[in-house]
Amino acid sequence: MNSIVRIISKRSFQLGLLAVILVLLATVPFHSPGYSVVLLSSIFMYVVITVSWVIFSGPTGYMSLASAAFFGVGIYTSALLGDTLPIAVVICIGALVSFCVALLVGALTLRLRGIYFAIFTFGLVELIKHLTLWWEINMEHTRGRLVVYVENDTIFWVMLVILVATLLTAYFIRRSKWGLALQSIGENEEAASHMGINVTMVKVIIFAFSALFVGASGAIMATRWTYIDPGIAFNPLFSFMPVLMAIFGGMGHLLGPVIGAAAFAYLEEFLITEFSELYMLIFGVILIGAIIYMPNGIVGLIQKLWTRGIRRKNADT
Amino acid sequence: MLGGIYALIAVGLSLQYGVARVLNISHGEFIMVGAFLTWAMYTFWHLNPLVSLAIVGPAVFVIGFILHRTLFTRLKSSSASPAAYEGSSLLATFGLMFIVQNLAIIIWGADIEAYSFLNTGVTILGARFAANRLVTLLFAIGICLVFYIFLARTRLGKAIRAAAQDPETAGLMGVNIKWVLALCFGLGALMASLAGSLLSMCYPIRATMGLEYTVIAIIVVVLGGMGSIVGSFIGGLILGLVGSIVLYIDPSLSLVAYYVIFILLLLIRPTGILGK
Numbered sequence: 001m002n003s004i005v006r007i008i009s010k011r012s013f014q015l016g017l018l019a020v021i022l023v024l025l026a027t028v029p030f031h032s033p034g035y036s037v038v039l040l041s042s043i044f045m046y047v048v049i050t051v052s053w054v055i056f057s058g059p060t061g062y063m064s065l066a067s068a069a070f071f072g073v074g075i076y077t078s079a080l081l082g083d084t085l086p087i088a089v090v091i092c093i094g095a096l097v098s099f100c101v102a103l104l105v106g107a108l109t110l111r112l113r114g115i116y117f118a119i120f121t122f123g124l125v126e127l128i129k130h131l132t133l134w135w136e137i138n139m140e141h142t143r144g145r146l147v148v149y150v151e152n153d154t155i156f157w158v159m160l161v162i163l164v165a166t167l168l169t170a171y172f173i174r175r176s177k178w179g180l181a182l183q184s185i186g187e188n189e190e191a192a193s194h195m196g197i198n199v200t201m202v203k204v205i206i207f208a209f210s211a212l213f214v215g216a217s218g219a220i221m222a223t224r225w226t227y228i229d230p231g232i233a234f235n236p237l238f239s240f241m242p243v244l245m246a247i248f249g250g251m252g253h254l255l256g257p258v259i260g261a262a263a264f265a266y267l268e269e270f271l272i273t274e275f276s277e278l279y280m281l282i283f284g285v286i287l288i289g290a291i292i293y294m295p296n297g298i299v300g301l302i303q304k305l306w307t308r309g310i311r312r313k314n315a316d317t
Numbered sequence: 318m319l320g321g322i323y324a325l326i327a328v329g330l331s332l333q334y335g336v337a338r339v340l341n342i343s344h345g346e347f348i349m350v351g352a353f354l355t356w357a358m359y360t361f362w363h364l365n366p367l368v369s370l371a372i373v374g375p376a377v378f379v380i381g382f383i384l385h386r387t388l389f390t391r392l393k394s395s396s397a398s399p400a401a402y403e404g405s406s407l408l409a410t411f412g413l414m415f416i417v418q419n420l421a422i423i424i425w426g427a428d429i430e431a432y433s434f435l436n437t438g439v440t441i442l443g444a445r446f447a448a449n450r451l452v453t454l455l456f457a458i459g460i461c462l463v464f465y466i467f468l469a470r471t472r473l474g475k476a477i478r479a480a481a482q483d484p485e486t487a488g489l490m491g492v493n494i495k496w497v498l499a500l501c502f503g504l505g506a507l508m509a510s511l512a513g514s515l516l517s518m519c520y521p522i523r524a525t526m527g528l529e530y531t532v533i534a535i536i537v538v539v540l541g542g543m544g545s546i547v548g549s550f551i552g553g554l555i556l557g558l559v560g561s562i563v564l565y566i567d568p569s570l571s572l573v574a575y576y577v578i579f580i581l582l583l584l585i586r587p588t589g590i591l592g593k
Contacts, residue, residue, distance in 0.1 A: 063404070112583060115340065115403070119539055120583045126532065127576035134570060236528075240411060247408060277423070284415030291405050291412070292391060 025160060029153040037156045041224070043265040044159040046245060048166045048217045050261035052210040053242035055170050058251045059182040060203065066105060066121035068238035069128055070098040070211040074218020075147075075233040076132070082148035082223065091158065091219045098215020099208050106204035122239060129234035136230065144229030147222045158220045166213040170254060173206065182206060248290055250297020259298050320557025321457030322512050326530055327537035327549035328461055329508030335543065336481040336501040338399065339389060339406040343414035344534055345527030347377055347506045350417065351513025352522040353425050359432050366434055367452070370514050374507050381506025384413075385499035414527065421524040431521035453515045460511055461550050464504075468546065477501060536579045 029037050049067055057064050077094035085093075109120050136142055173179045181202045184192040193199040222228060241264070242257075249260015267286070271279040294301050326348060333341045354373045358364040389406055396402035434449055468474035479487035480497045488494040512530075516522070537556050541548025556575060563574040 108584070115543075116539070116583060119535060120580065122532075123536070123576050123579050123583070127573065127580060130570075130573045130576065134573060244408060244411065247404070278419065280415040280419035281423075284412040284419070287412030287415070288388065288409050291409050292388075292395070 022164070026157070029156055037152050038224075039266075039269055041152070041156045041159045041221070042269065043262050044156075044163045045217050045221050046241065046265040047258055047261040048159070048163055048213050049238065050242040050245040050249075050257045051166050051170050052213045054246050054251060054257045055173055055210040056182075056203075056207050057243075058246070058257075059179065060186040062203075063115075063118040063243065064121050064207070065118050065236075065239040065243070066102070066124055066211075067214055067242050068234050068236055069105070069121075069125045070102060070214040071218040071238045072125075072128065072132075072230075072233035072235075073098045073101055074215035074220075075222040075228055077215070078219040078222035079145040079147050079228055079233075087148075087150055087154070087158075087220070087223070091216050094219030095212045095216035098211040098218070101215075102208040102211030103204060106207040107200075122236070125234055125236060125239055129230045132230040132234070144227050144232075147226055147228055149226060150220070150223035152224075155220055155224055159217065162213055162216050162220070167254075167258070169209065169213070173209075174254060178202060178206065244287065246297075248287075248294075248297055250294075250299035250301075253299045253303075256297055256299035263298065319560050320554040321454040321461075322516055322553075323533060323537055323557045323560075324461055324550045324553025325457045325508050325512040325515070326534045327541065327553045328464065328546055329505040329512070330531075330534040331538050331541070331543075331546055331549040332477075332501050332508070333505035334538065335546070336477055337385065337389070337498045337505070338403060339385075339410060339502060340403065340535075341502075341505065342407060342410040342531055343417060343527070344410075344505070344509050345529065345531035346414050346417040346421075347381070347509035347527075348513035348516065348530050349421060349522070349524060349527040351377060351510030352517035352526075353421060353430075353513075353524070354510070355514040355517045356430055356432060356522060357425070359434070366514060366518050367456070370456070370511055373514050374511050377510035378503045378507040380503075382499050382503035384506075385502035386495070388413075389502065390495060390499070414531075418524060418527060425524060427524055429521045429523045432517070434518045447519070449518045453519055456515055457512065460508070464508070465546065465550075473497075473500075533575065536575055539579065540582060 025040070028040060049071065053064065053067055056062065074094035074097075077097055078090050081090050081093060105121070105124065109117065109124075112120055133143075136144075173182075181192065181197045184195065184197065185199055185203065189199060218233075222233075225232065242261070245261040245264045246257045247260070248264055249258065250256035268279075268283065271282055275282060290297075296303075326344070329347075330341060330344050333339050333344070351373050354376070355366050355369045358369045358372070359366055388409060392405050392409060393402050396405055468477060476487065476492045476497050477500070479490065479492055480494060480501070484494055484498075487497075513522075533556070537552040538549050540556060541550070541552030556578070559574060559578060560571050563571045
């Protein structure tokens with residue numbers, strides 16, 4: 001009985017903590033406007049991309065490098081429609097277009113396994129990028145486009161909403177039978193299909209769902225850059241970053257990618273502003289150091305320290 | 318003309334991926350380093366680029382060898398499974414790419430550099446070629462051939478092939494596996510730097526050119542079949558040929574053409590031309 005009460009109170013404590021954090025975040029533009037709003041928006045963006053990546057690639061082990069494609073699709077939606085439609089509609093369209101692209105890509109490519117899937121998705125981003133560039137130069141006679149201006153605070157709130165939606169989706173997919181299906185696909189795809197899981201359908205649909213949020217955040221973040229061209233929109237860094245961030249944070253826990261992305265994004269911002277000359281060098285050194293010394297990411301490290309601490313406590317008593 | 322260089326780059330990457338199991342994202346950076354070393358030696362010491370091949374290659378080989386013995390051996394021993402090692406080494410080379418590129422920008426600056434070497438026309442069988450491109454092509458193919466003979470005929474080559482097929486059994490058979498893997502990584506870096514040297518004779522170079530060539534190398538390796546050295550060689554020549562043809566029709570479409578070939582190939586025959 002006592003233990004049940006403890007579990008319930010622990011659970012409500014967690015929920016309360018989450019609510020407090022959410023309220024604190026949502027009111028940031030009121031109590032500390034300016035730079036922190038901009039910084040937090042880009043941290044949110046990285047968290048959304050990373051968590052979306054983990055929704056699909058975490059349990060299945062299919063390493064997707066297509067995030068940049070979905071992000072770029074969102075950006076271009078915003079550039080093409082931003083002038084004529086209200087921003088909320090543009091974001092929804094961006095998300096939907098990304099969803100459809102992912103559905104198509106998934107149906108086409110999820111037959112490939114292992115490293116081939118990673119390379120294929122990477123090639124796909126580059127193909128879209130160069131095709132767009134070719135189209136813009138030869139058909140439209142431009143290189144880039146201007147994007148409609150949106151208030152920094154609006155960007156911030158929209159990103160926060162997308163972030164919460166992404167986290168909720170990630171949480172519920174993890175808990176649902178879809179999450180279980182993904183897990184079993186990751187462990188043994190053949191066995192999963194013999195157990196009656198429609199392997200292809202599960203993979204394609206979850207893949208498309210994870211693209212939804214990336215497209216939406218692309219559509220809103222595009223407004224911050226005001227000018228875009230295919231090189232910016234389909235930058236392969238947006239494919240690699242989520243992978244790095246997820247591994248940096250650790251994929252064993254839902255919080256891992258969140259912490260990893262937030263820490264990484266902050267680090268990047270800090271290094272760019274403080275050591276713009278050496279930023280890539282320091283970044284690379286930290287990356288390699290993290291891979292060698294924290295193979296399970298930040299969360300893995302915390303868990304290790306945690307269990308060690310508990311063991312010591314038990315040893316003392 | 319590009320075919321030879323593509324082949325050289327891809328054989329290097331194929332060696333690193335096929336044997337040492339490191340999908341080296343920083344492969345292009347070794348190309349860049351080779352190109353800049355050659356350029357620096359030519360502009361400051363007036364050294365013939367073909368002579369500097371003999372200096373650049375071994376120097377980069379040593380760097381690659383040490384890198385594998387320190388960084389990747391350590392990663393390998395801490396990784397739980399071969400798949401985990403592939404992932405973590407991929408990320409490590411990504412970090413390496415950042416480091417090398419940043420160092421190159423600090424040392425050599427971010428500008429585009431070029432020098433003129435053997436920039437004269439030669440007429441062979443009625444067709445005119447630029448002498449430097451011809452030399453580049455011959456050297457690239459020559460290096461690939463020498464390497465192939467080394468792999469097929471020598472004891473060490475046999476050890477490398479054994480390690481590619483099954484590292485554990487090869488280890489049981491008396492192959493010093495750690496040494497062979499480091500050797501392969503070093504040789505891959507060596508080929509990349511030689512390709513970079515040759516490249517700098519014909520094309521302008523810059524510190525951020527690496528990733529483009531890494532991507533081409535990956536395409537070629539997939540085209541030829543993962544881990545197949547001969548496949549990489551043939552794939553490089555084919556891609557170079559296609560590149561030249563498309564370049565003739567519409568220069569801005571050459572990368573698009575590469576990706577279209579690549580994606581079609583992956584869908585139709587994911588194991589490559591010579592894959593099993």
